[in-house]
Amino acid sequence: MNALEMFGALLKSPLELMKLARGLSAQELERVVPEKAAASLAALTKVYAEPVVFSRKQADCVKGIEENEHSLDTLEVIESLAQRVAGHSKKWQLRQGLCREKGTPSEIKELGLKLVKALRKPRTVPVGVSVRRYTDQTWSMRVNGPAALIAELYDPIKDADDPASALHQAVTGGEAVRTVLRPVVTIPLDAADKVIDGTGDETVLLCSDGVERTSTEVAKLALDEEWGFALIHPVEGPVDLVRSKRFANDKQRILAKVENPTCPWDNCHKPADECEVHHIIPWQLGGHTSSRNLTTCCAYHNGVNDDDPNAPPSRGRLERINGRIRRVYRAP
Structure with missing residues (x-):
């Protein structure tokens, strides 16, 4: 070569x-x-x-x-x-x-x-809003949108000591905003005598939007006409008639939210307003569509729940124990 x-x-x-x-x-x-x-x-x-x-x-x-x-x-x-x-x-x-x-x-x-x-095509970011909820009742919110619009929202709060309050001030123009409370507010029967007009002993109330509010805070809020307070028996839970249909009616859905304002699965804080209605004893295994057999459950945990109590356990299942819904895991 x-x-x-x-x-x-x-x-x-x-x-x-x-x-x-x-x-x-x-x-x-x-x-x-x-x-x-x-x-x-x-x-x-x-x-x-x-x-x-x-x-x-x-x-x-x-x-x-x-x-x-x-x-x-x-x-x-x-x-x-x-x-x-x-x-x-x-x-x-x-x-x-x-x-x-x-x-x-x-x-x-x-x-x-x-x-x-x-x-070289510009990356498209989906427009929308998402909320991350923490156990200490501190939440974070992420908003996606056009750059110019987000820049306008960000500018008045970027140097603020309390960005959430600064954003609220910027959005409302400094005027008072009257909140209309639409979520269901749960009042346990044993605490009902404390929840009067926002005075006396404070009681922490769980709401189906995932927020904990004191009785004083709830008393100061306006209630939507279609929603309001509901009572829950500390042992029996909500009581309702057995239905012959698989799907829960509006009243049963509300009672399920009242009993469990968030998904009852361990360490899950998904608000009931964003959950599904779950049959504790599955419909296909003879479970009734009654309030005692219904609970809220987020879509993910509803999917992984061990519906058949006689099948080999995998992730555990929701059961009513002493009037409360809990995840139960039984070793094989």
């Missing part, structure tokens, strides 16, 4: 060249190759032949280069396209996609331009 053939072979096998160039700077490579070629080889070596954070993606690219017999020219095309994409992850995504494809440098470039266009 003469020098020209050796030169051509190396251009067609860039991985061999990069193995030789590993650890050498562009200046060091200039001693044996022209300046422009040295800079290009040093850059490619750093990407494909030296340790990187995205090692799996790098290994996938190397495999694609070998299988598709990509030349040095092709890798230079791929790298020039990668520089048009922001972010290391997207750069490696582009490299992976192109290294896996067969084709000449011009064909790879044509394909790469389409991929660059797709990767």
Whole structure:
């Protein structure tokens, strides 16, 4: 093999060249190759032949280069396209996609331009709001929306000592906002004599929106006409007629929320307003649609509940024990 053939072979096998160039700077490579070629080889070596954070993606690219017999020219095309994409992850995504494809440098470039266009599309963030609830009755709220609108909401609260109050002030314009209480408020029978007009001993009341309010706080709030207070027997729970239908009626749903203002599964704080109505003894196993056999339960725990008490236990199941709904797990 003469020098020209050796030169051509190396251009067609860039991985061999990069193995030789590993650890050498562009200046060091200039001693044996022209300046422009040295800079290009040093850059490619750093990407494909030296340790990187995205090692799996790098290994996938190397495999694609070998299988598709990509030349040095092709890798230079791929790298020039990668520089048009922001972010290391997207750069490696582009490299992976192109290294896996067969084709000449011009064909790879044509394909790469389409991929660059797709990767440069702005990330779309779903518009909406989510709330994270903590056990100490401290909540956090995340709101997604157009940047300009969020910036307007953020500006008056970013330096505030109490951001929640500052946001409330900004949204309401400083005017008092009368809250209409729609969730069901649970009053245990043994505490009913304390809940009069917001005076006397304080009683902490659970509401089906997941918020704990004192009797004084509830007394100061306006109640929606369709909702109000409900009493729960501390042992028997809510009492209602047995229904012949599987689905609970509105009254039974309300009573279920009253009894369990949050999902009764261990350490689950999903408000009853966002829960499903769960049959403690499953309908398909003969359980009635009665208030005593119903409880609130979030969609996730409703799905993992061991409905059949005679089946091998997996995650445990909700049962009524001494009038209260609890998760019970029995070892096999």
